[in-house]
Amino acid sequence: MQFLRGKIVDFLVSLNFMTVRTRFAPSPTGFLHIGGARTALFSWAYARKHGGSFILRIEDTDLARSTPEAMQAILDGMNWLGLNWDEGPIYQTQRMDRYRQVIQKMLDEGTAYHCYCSKEELDALRERQMAEGIKPRYNGRWRPEPGKTLPAIPTGIPPVVRFKNPQSGTVVWDDLVKGRIEISNEELDDLIIARAEGTPTYNFCVAVDDWEMGITQVIRGDDHVNNTPRQINMLKALGATVPQYAHLSMILGDDGHKLSKRHGAVSVTQYDEDGYLPEAVLNYLARLGWSHGDEEIFSMAQFCEWFDLNHITSSAAQFNTEKLNWLNAHYIKHAEIDRLVSEATRRLAALGIIVKAQPVLADAINLYRERANNLNELAESVAYFYHRPAPDAAAVEKHVTPEIMPVIKALAGQLAAIEWTVEAIHAAIEHAVTSNGLKFPQVAMPLRVAVTGGTQSPGIDAVMSLLGKDETLARIYGLI
RNA sequence: GUCCCCAUCGUCUAGAGGCCUAGGACACCUCCCUUUCACGGAGGCGACCGGGGUUCGAAUCCCCGUGGGGACGCCA
Numbered sequence: 316m317q318f319l320r321g322k323i324v325d326f327l328v329s330l331n332f333m334t335v336r337t338r339f340a341p342s343p344t345g346f347l348h349i350g351g352a353r354t355a356l357f358s359w360a361y362a363r364k365h366g367g368s369f370i371l372r373i374e375d376t377d378l379a380r381s382t383p384e385a386m387q388a389i390l391d392g393m394n395w396l397g398l399n400w401d402e403g404p405i406y407q408t409q410r411m412d413r414y415r416q417v418i419q420k421m422l423d424e425g426t427a428y429h430c431y432c433s434k435e436e437l438d439a440l441r442e443r444q445m446a447e448g449i450k451p452r453y454n455g456r457w458r459p460e461p462g463k464t465l466p467a468i469p470t471g472i473p474p475v476v477r478f479k480n481p482q483s484g485t486v487v488w489d490d491l492v493k494g495r496i497e498i499s500n501e502e503l504d505d506l507i508i509a510r511a512e513g514t515p516t517y518n519f520c521v522a523v524d525d526w527e528m529g530i531t532q533v534i535r536g537d538d539h540v541n542n543t544p545r546q547i548n549m550l551k552a553l554g555a556t557v558p559q560y561a562h563l564s565m566i567l568g569d570d571g572h573k574l575s576k577r578h579g580a581v582s583v584t585q586y587d588e589d590g591y592l593p594e595a596v597l598n599y600l601a602r603l604g605w606s607h608g609d610e611e612i613f614s615m616a617q618f619c620e621w622f623d624l625n626h627i628t629s630s631a632a633q634f635n636t637e638k639l640n641w642l643n644a645h646y647i648k649h650a651e652i653d654r655l656v657s658e659a660t661r662r663l664a665a666l667g668i669i670v671k672a673q674p675v676l677a678d679a680i681n682l683y684r685e686r687a688n689n690l691n692e693l694a695e696s697v698a699y700f701y702h703r704p705a706p707d708a709a710a711v712e713k714h715v716t717p718e719i720m721p722v723i724k725a726l727a728g729q730l731a732a733i734e735w736t737v738e739a740i741h742a743a744i745e746h747a748v749t750s751n752g753l754k755f756p757q758v759a760m761p762l763r764v765a766v767t768g769g770t771q772s773p774g775i776d777a778v779m780s781l782l783g784k785d786e787t788l789a790r791i792y793g794l795i
Numbered sequence: 796g797u798c799c800c801c802a803u804c805g806u807c808u809a810g811a812g813g814c815c816u817a818g819g820a821c822a823c824c825u826c827c828c829u830u831u832c833a834c835g836g837a838g839g840c841g842a843c844c845g846g847g848g849u850u851c852g853a854a855u856c857c858c859c860g861u862g863g864g865g866a867c868g869c870c871a
Binding site for chain 1: 796797798799800801802806807808809811818819820821822829830831832833834835863864865866867868869870871
């Protein structure tokens with residue numbers, strides 16, 4: 316069934332009966348986290364795939380909680396990921412006049428009404444209903460009905476405006492991800508669309524905006540499933556076209572729990588700081604809840620071409636840092652060298668290490684790019700080329716033994732005399748190994764400790780060659 | 796409590812009634828490569844939540860359980 320629905324949508328779109336317009340509508344009350352980023356990504360990809368428009372709308376009607384910093388953080392996140400929008404950002408706070416007009420119109424037409432219940436009354440009502448085990452809902456006290464006498468309007472109390480939700484029947488929509496969803500109007504109540512001080516509320520603004528911005532597919536988190544019937548009812552009351560809805564399941568943290576401030580809900584820009592390439596994060600996110608057969612690694616261009624709503628999973632997905640790391644390592648291996656150089660330079664500077672002209676950073680990176688999981692690791696691993704390391708004590712103890720000292724001393728003397736190439740260095744080490752009846756690591760390891768400070772590195776001959784003869788010998792003599 | 800949603804290896808997933816002895820990827824294990832660590836290569840371990848139906852045939856469709864999640868604001 317769902318397959319069929321998807322096909323019908325694709326068909327209509329292909330015939331240009333529908334020009335796709337999607338939106339991403341964050342509220343600027345915090346940074347752009349991984350869940351929001353995926354919602355934005357899918358919405359963006361859908362528009363790109365169908366040659367439509369992707370709109371960025373800022374839902375900032377909660378004046379108290381919206382901040383310019385959060386706004387900037389969201390923009391930074393979108394930009395880092397490269398999710399470009401065609402229209403916006405459109406701020407809801409700048410559309411207040413329009414919302415007021417619509418509210419007045421609804422009041423005039425009788426699809427909305429004033430309610431004079433106080434917050435205290437409402438709280439008490441809710442508590443009572445919860446205690447009785449029924450769903451907390453507005454009791455319709457001020458809802459006008461034919462033949463009904465309303466209470467006397469109290470003086471000095473500014474009223475809220477409520478939407479007059481249908482009391483019977485059901486709201487049905489064919490969710491592009493979850494299939495048909497049907498909710499009885501009896502489950503709904505008359506929601507507040509304008510606060511006592513006059514500002515409009517979320518569900519109302521969303522309905523008006525989705526309508527007036529001509530949104531064709533609302534792609535959003537499935538925590539909005541419960542808002543959908545309310546929005547559809549308002550849309551119908553306004554005589555608006557109801558868009559299609561696609562509700563994405565949530566992303567769980569690495570531990571299987573809901574993402575929260577304590578559980579992995581960090582800004583996407585934190586991934587930049589942590590050394591991830593945006594294309595790795597994007598590729599990972601794309602694969603979280605969506606698939607194209609067995610494809611795992613693909614570009615955003617490829618993703619936009621393949622993306623469809625009927626291959627989205629309807630179940631929640633657990634975030635897996637290991638797999639993200641694997642993708643990141645992949646993209647580091649295949650990145651342009653210039654890009655890695657600038658990333659490493661920036662990250663080394665943050666460590667207080669200034670990159671010198673020699674050794675050439677690009678060469679150092681090429682030695683390490685296949686073994687780095689992230690850009691910070693990559694930067695740290697080449698740091699010793701520019702900053703003489705303090706050899707690891709345990710490594711010295713283990714590998715720089717009294718027995719091997721004479722061999723290393725003799726080798727150092729020979730190294731001083733050779734032409735400084737990988738091959739010549741290798742030959743010198745090999746000679747020290749064979750002429751003393753040793754195994755290669757017995758000679759290579761002390762050198763590695765002296766030169767890199769640790770026990771793990773690429774081929775020691777290549778490392779020494781790149782480091783340069785003088786510095787290499789200085790480090791060896793520093794240890795023996 | 797009420798309503799809604801969800802359920803395939805540890806994790807992300809393929810799966811559109813017969814291509815399923817359930818495929819791929821991450822992780823893990825073994826071996827190979829090797830100059831340490833990685834990379835790479837070859838193998839391996841490992842799943843259809845339970846119970847009923849429908850059907851010649853069910854991971855797939857239906858029902859009931861169970862488990863998980865979400866929503867119930869003058870927040871968004």
